[in-house]
Structure formats: structure tokens, C-alpha cells
Amino acid sequence: AAGVIQSPRHLIKEKRETATLKCYPIPRHDTVYWYQQGPGQDPQFLISFYEKMQSDKGSIPDRFSAQQFSDYHSELNMSSLELGDSALYFCASSWGSGGADYEQYFGPGTRLTVT
Amino acid sequence: DAKTTQPPSMDCAEGRAANLPCNHSTISGNEYVYWYRQIHSQGPQYIIHGLKNNETNEMASLIITEDRKSSTLILPHATLRDTAVYYCIVRVANTGNQFYFGTGTSLTVIP
Numbered sequence: 610a611a612g613v614i615q616s617p618r619h620l621i622k623e624k625r626e627t628a629t630l631k632c633y634p635i636p637r638h639d640t641v642y643w644y645q646q647g648p649g650q651d652p653q654f655l656i657s658f659y660e661k662m663q664s665d666k667g668s669i670p671d672r673f674s675a676q677q678f679s680d681y682h683s684e685l686n687m688s689s690l691e692l693g694d695s696a697l698y699f700c701a702s703s704w705g706s707g708g709a710d711y712e713q714y715f716g717p718g719t720r721l722t723v724t
Numbered sequence: 725d726a727k728t729t730q731p732p733s734m735d736c737a738e739g740r741a742a743n744l745p746c747n748h749s750t751i752s753g754n755e756y757v758y759w760y761r762q763i764h765s766q767g768p769q770y771i772i773h774g775l776k777n778n779e780t781n782e783m784a785s786l787i788i789t790e791d792r793k794s795s796t797l798i799l800p801h802a803t804l805r806d807t808a809v810y811y812c813i814v815r816v817a818n819t820g821n822q823f824y825f826g827t828g829t830s831l832t833v834i835p
Binding site: 613642644651652653654657664665667697699701712713714715716717718720 | 758762765766767768769770773811821822823824825826827828
């Protein structure tokens with residue numbers, strides 16, 4: 610079965626540079642979530658989109674922005690990178706059905722290293 | 725979303741049942757209990773979820789107490805590949821709602 614695809618899998622950037630992470634949800638999934646997991650930490654929610662509209666917002670820095678496109682893929686844009694942004698970034702997708710219970714399926718993650 | 729409390733670590737002998745407890749004493753009536761696991765640095769993997777009835781699938785069983793203040797995830801025959809961090813999460817099942825990951829339980833299956 611098709612899974613969530615994230616690209617790139619690994620990314621190395623320098624401080625103050627920008628980075629763009631991409632997420633391709635499971636086919637027919639219309640909801641995308643972004644999580645950040647620092648070294649030795651638990652995943653922290655950043656932001657989510659349902660039907661191309663932002664649906665929930667967590668601890669996403671102002672330097673980060675994200676959007677969901679018409680084909681439901683999503684991009685997380687990160688500017689003015691800091692050393693503390695080094696982390697695993699997970700994307701998850703689900704089929705949103707307005708109130709019914711459902712699970713999120715996670716991608717393999719993008720490992721961002723800021724030097 | 726309600727907070728959860730899990731033991732930080734547990735061991736289980738290979739082939740035995742692994743019983744992972746979770747306390748969620750402030751859970752609301754419309755919040756579901758979800759279990760995920762994360763093997764090393766892979767993406768979290770969905771295991772099972774439920775509202776108030778016990779649930780079973782090919783991976784595990786979920787036992788929720790009648791007052792819904794706690795639950796237990798049961799892996800019936802643990803294997804070495806079940807070694808992972810297990811997260812118990814409670815959340816309202818509305819579209820786009822995030823998961824709050826707590827600290828989880830690090831399960832080690834011992835040969």
C-alpha cells in the first residue's frame with residue numbers, strides 16, 4: 610500500500626539559510642500534519658491542513674510557514690535557520706471526515722541538520 | 725486534549741504478552757485513546773485506537789476501563805521487533821486535530 614512520502618530524506622543547511630521540506634500524502638487523504646522531533650525528544654506538532662486550509666496550529670516558529678496545494682501535497686518552508694532547528698521533521702496524513710475517528714499515517718521523516 | 729501518564733520504560737520477555745498501561749484520568753467523553761509506536765527514528769506507527777469499548781486488531785488489543793480513566797495496550801506475543809517507544813494519546817477526533825505526544829514508554833523485548 611502507498612505510504613506518505615517525504616523529500617528530501619536528509620538535508621544539511623547552514624545557519625540563516627532556508628529549507629523547504631515536501632510531503633506527499635497517501636492517495637485520497639486530504640489532511641496533512643507536520644511534526645518536529647528534536648534529538649531525544651518526543652514529536653511536537655507544528656501545523657496541519659485540511660482541504661488546503663490551515664486547520665490547527667501548534668508550536669511553529671514565525672520563521673516557518675507551510676501550505677497545502679491543490680494536489681494535497683504540502684510544503685514546510687523554513688527560513689533563517691538556527692542550530693536548534695536541527696531535528697527530524699515528520700509529515701502525517703489522514704482522511705478527514707468531519708468528526709469521525711481516524712488515524713494519522715506518518716512518513717519516514719526528513720532529517721534536517723543545521724551547521 | 726487530556727494528558728496521559730505512562731511508565732518511562734518496561735521490559736518484556738520475547739514470546740510473552742506485553743502489557744503497557746496508560747493513565748488518562750482527565751479524559752473527556754468525546755476523546756479517543758490512540759496508541760502509536762516509534763521504532764528508533766522512524767515515523768510513528770499507528771497501532772490501535774478506541775473510545776470506550778475494548779478493541780482488537782492484528783497488532784494488539786486495547787483494554788479501556790469502564791470509567792475510561794486508564795487503558796492498557798496488549799501485545800499478545802512480543803517479538804524483538806516490538807522494541808520501541810509506545811505513545812498513548814488522547815484526542816478529540818475532529819478533522820485536522822493534532823496528536824499530543826507525551827513521553828511514552830520505552831519497551832525493550834528481551835530474548
